[in-house]
Amino acid sequence: MKNCFLFLSFCLLFVACRQDAKPVSKDVLVADLDKSVSPANDFFNYANGGWIKANPIPDEQSSWGIGNLVIEENLKRLRTICEEAAKSKATPGSIQQKIGDFWLEAMDSTKIEGRGLRPIAYYLQQIASVKDIPTLTAAMAQLEKIGVNTAPGMYVAQDDKNSNMMALQLVQSGLFLDDREYYFNQDTTYQNIRAAYHQFIQRFLELSGNDSTEANKLATDIIALETSLAESHRKLEDTRDPYKNYYKMSVGSLDKLTPSFRFVRYFQMVGVPPTDSVIVHQPEYYKALETELKNTPIDVWKAYLRFRLIDEYSQALPEVYGQAAFDFSKVLYGAKVRKPRWKRVIATENNLLGEPLGQLYVKKFFTEKAKQRYSSMVEDIRAALKSRIQHLTWMSDSTKQKALVKLAAMKKKVGYPEKWKDFSAMQIGRESYVQNLMNANAWWVQYNFNKLGKPVDRDEWEMTPQTYNAYYNPSNNEIVLPAGMFTVPGATDEQIDDAVAYGYAGASTIGHEITHGFDDQGRLYDKDGNLTDWWTKEDAQRFEAQADKMVNQFNSFQVIDTFKINGKATLGENIADLGGVLLGWDAFTKTKQYKENKMIDSLTPAQRFFLGYALGWMHQSRPEALRAQLMSDVHSPAMYRVNGPMQNVDAFYQAFHLQPGNKMYVPDSARVRIW
Incomplete structure (x- = not known):
């Protein structure tokens, strides 16, 4: 099992939307549409096909999408932080010294080649x-x-x-x-x-x-x-x-x-x-x-x-080793050329020194005001799930009460940690790039083992502020939402209307992570994060019957060649996607924009909400990367994270006028009804 720091990635900040936001002068939703596709037959390609056609996957990438746009911009920002630290003549042992020396050693290819x-x-x-x-x-x-x-x-x-x-x-x-x-x-x-x-x-x-x-x-x-x-x-x-x-x-x-x-x-x-x-x-x-x-x-x-x-x-090590590793990765994931050295170094440094970089990052790119705005959106989504639980027809009152207690107890972590890890014992210097990697790896390994026998630190973050990701931790009953997850590239918060925000941020991230507390795995943990059965037998059976519907739906999606989605392996993520859309929608219906129902660029607020959700999954992958994902990932490919849940959302049918005979139409009795 890889150490936890190895899965971290990059991203920009998101500033949560103002209630009376002004739309972007060039509407990002309209610009990305492929109007040759019917939204009732293939909503993903209707929403994102225009962008996908205009933006082929770069040779150095195995996939390309909105997350990559965020990452590419953020790489430049992190590079600036590293280069400034390298020039700063920082105090030995300081964050700046570690970041700067790591960067200098990693970029010294002549020294690396000479040492073999x-x-x-x-x-x-x-x-x-x-x-x-x-x-x-x-x-x-x-x-x-x-x-x-x-x-x-x-x-x-x-x-x-x-x-x-x-x-x-x-x-x-x-x-x-x-x-x-x-x-x-x-x-x-x-x-x-x-x-x-x-x-x-x-x-x-x-x-x-x-x-x-x-x-x-x-x-x-x-x-x-x-x-x-x-x-x-x-x-x-x-x-x-x-x-x-x-x-x-x-x-x-x-x-x-x-x-x-x-x-x-x-x-x-x-x-x-x-x-x-x-x-x-x-x-x-x-x-x-x-x-x-x-x-x-x-x-x-x-x-x-x-x-x-x-x-x-x-x-x-010398280039011949890195090139050999890349040559094999081409077979697995399909990228055609190797990324430039500076990008590879930033990726590695962010994995190992992500929190120190994050401390410098948030000082420049994330404000307390943004954190408070985003926290408010979490509470909108929490309230939406509370209402849904209260009105469920398939769940008994006894289980409902425990579900509501768990929901109320769910902790939110927004933007960046309240306290930072202490990296003072991590030795980073000018001996060699390899030695810096060894020292950093050894620090993380021992950091993890040192937790044994000590009280659980429920304030700890397992992602950095600049991470383009989010997570639910069942043992802490918490959602962790880094500052970086919610950027709309090329737009400020004032330019993003509520419909897009509640789809893009509220549904695809906040609602998704909250639903993880009640998916097929998360529902097995109580309000304190303990694996214990708090469901009645009958309620569990009704939940599983709906979950089986979802397994069968996703098992039927043939993605490429003979490769299909594994409905059981991806069940938790698929449930969270559906729950996220429903919760984001419920919260959006409380907004002024939804109630006024004014069109923007010929799109209704409801249509903009669903297009905002699809924007969050604007992504394309090479065949090799798709096959690898289907084999070993619990997440469905991007297209099915849009079309999959939408076929179960009644409001989507109304927004885009789906009728029997449309490819995305599923009879009411066959739609998945969980949360």
């Missing part, structure tokens, strides 16, 4: 000295400490059944490719991916010392090892049930699952604080790991570790 593999030589030697299982696991521990993922997948997080306690968690791991199906799917696409993966492994092994014959055989053996481990992996949809992926056991019991690994010793070597128990999410994986420790030759394990080490640091 020397910056990782110590760890290569540790791997080379492995001679048996104890020394193998010791080498894994050394790599774990610097953020290199190998066979064990471990981290510290809240105990699902006791949200006040932090627990050591172990999950299925060991695979380089994103999902078990990459190893078994016999479609030509995945046969080609496996062939390219073999070439990628072989290339790294040759560059680091093996001749071509040895590297070819070892690459074959590494893939065989991962395939054996993949056989024990649960399918993506089967990892989503928190009850079926919760096995709390003593550390001694864990050692019985994988006696050769000696986890008690491993925890000590990695720096995990003493603990009596662990939560193992997929015990069968650790049984399979025991088999492979015994049956796979040590030389194969050593090559496996060497490949993982080089891959983790390939972007900070």
Whole structure:
């Protein structure tokens, strides 16, 4: 499992809308329309097709959309912050010094080329000295400490059944490719991916010392090892049930699952604080790991570790390593050219030093006034869900009361943290880019492990203010809404009318995240964030019947070639999308704009609301990226995050006059009715 900081991305700020906003002089909604498409047949392409036709995917990207427009602008802003910090002669240990030195070392390609593999030589030697299982696991521990993922997948997080306690968690791991199906799917696409993966492994092994014959055989053996481990992996949809992926056991019991690994010793070597128990999410994986420790030759394990080490640091090694990694990523995701160095560096620095960058970022680009405006919109959406719960016909009063209590208790975090993490112990200097990466990775690994045995910090953020994303955390019963998620590129808040704002921000983000507290997973957690059953049996059955309708709807969407959406794996996100649209709509109907019902650019307020929602998913992907998403992502592709929920929203039918015979028309009895 990747450390939590690795999934962060970039974005601009959003300033929430004023009630009497003035529309943009060039209406963004009208400019993006493709009027050759009927909104009743394909709303996504009606709303966004004009923009998509005029904006082909750049060669350096695997996909392109509104988020990328935000990201590209933000990259420039973050670059300015880094360059100013590098020139600032900042005090040693300060945020500016760390940001500046990281940037300077990462951009010094001449120094990087001249040092070759020397910056990782110590760890290569540790791997080379492995001679048996104890020394193998010791080498894994050394790599774990610097953020290199190998066979064990471990981290510290809240105990699902006791949200006040932090627990050591172990999950299925060991695979380089994103999902078990990459190893078994016999479609030509995945046969080609496996062939390219073999070439990628072989290339790294040759560059680091093996001749071509040895590297070819070892690459074959590494893939065989991962395939054996993949056989024990649960399918993506089967990892989503928190009850079926919760096995709390003593550390001694864990050692019985994988006696050769000696986890008690491993925890000590990695720096995990003493603990009596662990939560193992997929015990069968650790049984399979025991088999492979015994049956796979040590030389194969050593090559496996060497490949993982080089891959983790390939972007900070000479260009030949980074280019090899990109060549394989082209097969997976389809980008044609590699991004320029400065963009790659900003991405890495934002992953590792995102909060320090965020502190400088919000001083320039996000105000307290904006934060308050945005907080008010959250309360509008919360009130909309409260009303919906109160008027549900399928839910009993006893469950309703508990749902309302949970909703009222849901915490909101808006814009940026009230308190920042302390990065003073992270050592960033001018030794080398690799060393800075190692130090930063090691800081994050230890930061996570140090949470064990300490009170839960419910004020912590897992995203940075500049992140183009948001999340719901069931263990904290909270929504976290970074400043950066809600930008409409090229427009200020005064230019965005309420209809667009409540669709773009209220529905696709705020309502979406609030609904996650009541989707197929979130509904299993109570107001305090504990995994506990607070539903009556009958209410749960009625919920599941509607959820099954949604699974079947999304299972029917054929996206590309023979690849369809996995309705079970994407169920939580699909429920949240539908809930978000409904809540955003309900809140919008309370506004002055909706009540006055004045048209703007020949669009009614209702039409602008739904177009505003679609604007949030204005996105296109290369075929390779789409296939990868369908295989390993719990989110549906952008087109279906628009057309999917809309076919279940009565107000959408009225706004665009859908009738039987239209492609998006679903009979009333077949529409999903949850929240």
